[in-house]
Amino acid sequence: MIDNKLKDKDGFETMYLNMGPQHPSTHGVLRLGLVLDGEVIVSAEPDIGYLHRGMEKLAEHRTYQANIAMSDRFDYVTSMNNNFVVALAIEKLLGVEIPKRAHYLRILMAELNRVVNHILLFGFFAMDLGATTALIFGFREREEVLDLFESVTGARLTYNYFRVGGVARDLPEDFIQKTGAFIKLMRKRIKDYDDLVTNNVIFRDRSVGIGKISKEDILAYSLSGPVMRASGIKYDIRKDDTYSVYKEFDFNIPTREDGDCFDRYLLRMLELRESLKIIEQVLVKLEPGEIMAKVPKVIKPPAGEAYIRTESPKGELSVYLVSDGTVNPYRFHLRAPSFINLQILQKILPGVKVADVIAILGSIDIVLGEVDR
Amino acid sequence: MISYIIKILKGSWSLLVGMKVTLKYFLFEKAVTVRYPYEKRKVAPIWRGTLRQLCDDKGEEICDGCQICSRVCPVQCISMEVFKDPADNKRKTSSYTVDFGRCMYCGLCVESCPKKCLVHTTDYAFVSFDREGLVLGKDKLVKR
Amino acid sequence: MNVSYGLENIWLWFTALLEKLFGWFGLPYIFAYTIEKIIFAAALLAFISISVLFLIWMERKVSAHIQSRLGPMHVGGWHGWAQTIADMVKLLFKEDIIPAKADKWVHRIAPIVVFVPSLMAFLVIPFEKNLIGQDLNVGILLIFAFSSLAVLAIIMGGWASNNKYTLIGGIRSAAQMVSYEIPLVLSVLSVVMMVGSLKLNDIVEAQSRVWFVFSQPLAFMLYIIAGTAEVNRTPFDLPEAESEIVSGYNTEYSGLKYGFFMLSEFTNMLIVSLVAATVFMGGWLGPKWLPLPGIIWLLLKTYLIVFVLMWVRWTFPRLRVDRLMDFGWKILIPLAFINIFITGLFMVIFK
Numbered sequence A: 001m002i003d004n005k006l007k008d009k010d011g012f013e014t015m016y017l018n019m020g021p022q023h024p025s026t027h028g029v030l031r032l033g034l035v036l037d038g039e040v041i042v043s044a045e046p047d048i049g050y051l052h053r054g055m056e057k058l059a060e061h062r063t064y065q066a067n068i069a070m071s072d073r074f075d076y077v078t079s080m081n082n083n084f085v086v087a088l089a090i091e092k093l094l095g096v097e098i099p100k101r102a103h104y105l106r107i108l109m110a111e112l113n114r115v116v117n118h119i120l121l122f123g124f125f126a127m128d129l130g131a132t133t134a135l136i137f138g139f140r141e142r143e144e145v146l147d148l149f150e151s152v153t154g155a156r157l158t159y160n161y162f163r164v165g166g167v168a169r170d171l172p173e174d175f176i177q178k179t180g181a182f183i184k185l186m187r188k189r190i191k192d193y194d195d196l197v198t199n200n201v202i203f204r205d206r207s208v209g210i211g212k213i214s215k216e217d218i219l220a221y222s223l224s225g226p227v228m229r230a231s232g233i234k235y236d237i238r239k240d241d242t243y244s245v246y247k248e249f250d251f252n253i254p255t256r257e258d259g260d261c262f263d264r265y266l267l268r269m270l271e272l273r274e275s276l277k278i279i280e281q282v283l284v285k286l287e288p289g290e291i292m293a294k295v296p297k298v299i300k301p302p303a304g305e306a307y308i309r310t311e312s313p314k315g316e317l318s319v320y321l322v323s324d325g326t327v328n329p330y331r332f333h334l335r336a337p338s339f340i341n342l343q344i345l346q347k348i349l350p351g352v353k354v355a356d357v358i359a360i361l362g363s364i365d366i367v368l369g370e371v372d373r
Numbered sequence B: 001m002i003s004y005i006i007k008i009l010k011g012s013w014s015l016l017v018g019m020k021v022t023l024k025y026f027l028f029e030k031a032v033t034v035r036y037p038y039e040k041r042k043v044a045p046i047w048r049g050t051l052r053q054l055c056d057d058k059g060e061e062i063c064d065g066c067q068i069c070s071r072v073c074p075v076q077c078i079s080m081e082v083f084k085d086p087a088d089n090k091r092k093t094s095s096y097t098v099d100f101g102r103c104m105y106c107g108l109c110v111e112s113c114p115k116k117c118l119v120h121t122t123d124y125a126f127v128s129f130d131r132e133g134l135v136l137g138k139d140k141l142v143k144r
Numbered sequence C: 001m002n003v004s005y006g007l008e009n010i011w012l013w014f015t016a017l018l019e020k021l022f023g024w025f026g027l028p029y030i031f032a033y034t035i036e037k038i039i040f041a042a043a044l045l046a047f048i049s050i051s052v053l054f055l056i057w058m059e060r061k062v063s064a065h066i067q068s069r070l071g072p073m074h075v076g077g078w079h080g081w082a083q084t085i086a087d088m089v090k091l092l093f094k095e096d097i098i099p100a101k102a103d104k105w106v107h108r109i110a111p112i113v114v115f116v117p118s119l120m121a122f123l124v125i126p127f128e129k130n131l132i133g134q135d136l137n138v139g140i141l142l143i144f145a146f147s148s149l150a151v152l153a154i155i156m157g158g159w160a161s162n163n164k165y166t167l168i169g170g171i172r173s174a175a176q177m178v179s180y181e182i183p184l185v186l187s188v189l190s191v192v193m194m195v196g197s198l199k200l201n202d203i204v205e206a207q208s209r210v211w212f213v214f215s216q217p218l219a220f221m222l223y224i225i226a227g228t229a230e231v232n233r234t235p236f237d238l239p240e241a242e243s244e245i246v247s248g249y250n251t252e253y254s255g256l257k258y259g260f261f262m263l264s265e266f267t268n269m270l271i272v273s274l275v276a277a278t279v280f281m282g283g284w285l286g287p288k289w290l291p292l293p294g295i296i297w298l299l300l301k302t303y304l305i306v307f308v309l310m311w312v313r314w315t316f317p318r319l320r321v322d323r324l325m326d327f328g329w330k331i332l333i334p335l336a337f338i339n340i341f342i343t344g345l346f347m348v349i350f351k
């Protein structure tokens, strides 16, 4: 709890503003305790836990396959990436090799989901700054990808597509052609996005130079993902500590130098283009084949532990999994990027205006499902 | 002074470009939304909707109460009672309920059913006034 | 000008009839005059409420089509035209909540205070030459005087609700309105200088050759920008910035009182557009080869500006509060002064 009696720099009384958990733009149920001096933040304290479901504990009472189904709910925007990391961890414990086509399908889905996440960020971030139309545009394009996901997995939000040893279903026949059409459409729409939002002078005014995070802070707070790359640290687990078959693909890791809201936003728009590039390459490389490795019906990994790091759209998403040889994991721990990226708020919020709080929060890109788990 | 004016002009130009985009959508782009109750969008054939139990050609239930589906379910929402039918000496279920209030439509049960008798339907609108209404028993679940 | 068509002839004929009728009965002129004005006010109220309902519907439709949606389609049949009426009825029946710790009377009065001034401004707008509430010789000044009263109500509402979000909204609104009133008035000032009268009818008639939007383009731009700020629309909608301070000054209002705030917002938008059409786009004047009633011309121009305002609203993000002040004081006001200076220079040189 923040001291309510905090004085501002001139020694006057301050105002305590409770932002959230019910607030239009705290991205769910985050509560921010803000001490205000006029419109300027004196101190800020994020308060989390309103969406806590005890997922890590629940995982200890679920079978391994059920845990992949549960992982859809961590970060409900990027379910595929969550599936990915859990599946990889279990496979590492089991020591199975999965077929080539399954690898490609996984990367295809993960990258499509990265596209979804970044489109949504575009919408939400613009919405946080007041541009409503951009939000709807973002959702409109997301819908296209959701249609693709639906035709493969049968669900639109919680896909549960990954299985231990492969993926659940093969692609329907028109999927590749539809995805190609989507990529074409997306490239056209990105131009509109740039005209509507990125180059807009008001948007730049609101985001350039706001909420700067220095390189030292990034390292000290162990921030990851786009937030880190926007501050000039070129590190992407897909390239630097590669997993699955990412090393077969040719893509760049965009970085920006300033680490302000605008850079964080722009970095995602650049990453979006890179993801489209990866998807295109996957579509070319796909060849028919097995999609499931041979795994036992009842998954009982030998006792041991596994730690897997992946690059989710939000940052470094890792799973620490301990098995004691039974059907349920002994311990399941998730390193959630949103949760760790959120910590920086306390450091960078003091001194900015109320309106910037929303912009900074939006640019860090959190999902409360992952923060609270 | 000059840079100040150039800044203003550049800013105004970017605003105009943005307005061009919205005007384009206002004038030329068709609505992408669906007027829901009047027109319904077609879901994919593999849509993971509510569960149903299939019957064979003679109208007999295929399910033999092997309990695999209830064991694989992450949220334990399938429950059944099994008995051995003395007539033909087969295992059968006397009751089979799915609590759709808890079901997360993950599809694991359908995948694991050895008899392939548990299937997803394609309906996506399933509502009830109370929680009991979401618990479906054999009378509703079994599709004859 | 000899105009032989239009609504004003009906009105003039009607008032003459009324005056004659009262003359027969030997009643003094003041009675006839009062009744005329009451009828006019009633007609004006009807016009305003219908326009506002239409404006809300239009706002929804414009935003929907910009965003690849359809907007309301169900209520009333054709493109959901009755949706706003249904919404108003809903607002009427909603529970009226006053927060426990609110300043009850101020909280109650604020919606009225916000609505009355926006109505008053209609008094001096000439819909046609003689179709005007009262052709005051300070016409344009009166409009600005009344529209600046609205800020009082917003502060009242924001303060009385006893909520920190409404308070921030109210304070923001005060700062914004005070600083944007200046460029608003200054931009019209250059037009007034050219006309030499504050009477709106004089301003309209001065445009019979060329509209002021062509001879005073900068003033027009400044007016539209400052006017957008005056009616709290994006990109200047800080007092009710949804993503920052929930709903700003009207967060705690519900039911009919909220309805009043919403009505006044749209009425203000209508006034800003009406004044823009009157002062800069020739008001009820239309081209001679197309003899339509003047009121039709006025409304056409007004709705063109309304559309631009909506279009802007659904395109841009919102400014931040300090940048808003910067923009007002460092860009708009200097430009307005430059404009006045240039206008004065031209007037001195060419006279």
Ligand code: SF4
Pocket (backbone or CB within 6 Å): B072, B073, B074, B075, B076, B077, B078, B098, B102, B103, B104, B105, B106, B107, B108, B109, B110
């Ligand atoms: S769909 Fe998933 S949650 Fe629902 S009954 Fe089947 S296994 Fe359980």
Ligand code: SF4
Pocket (backbone or CB within 6 Å): B062, B063, B064, B065, B066, B067, B068, B069, B070, B112, B113, B114, B115, B116, B117, B118
């Ligand atoms: S898995 Fe299939 S056969 Fe076994 S109990 Fe469930 S529905 Fe019946």
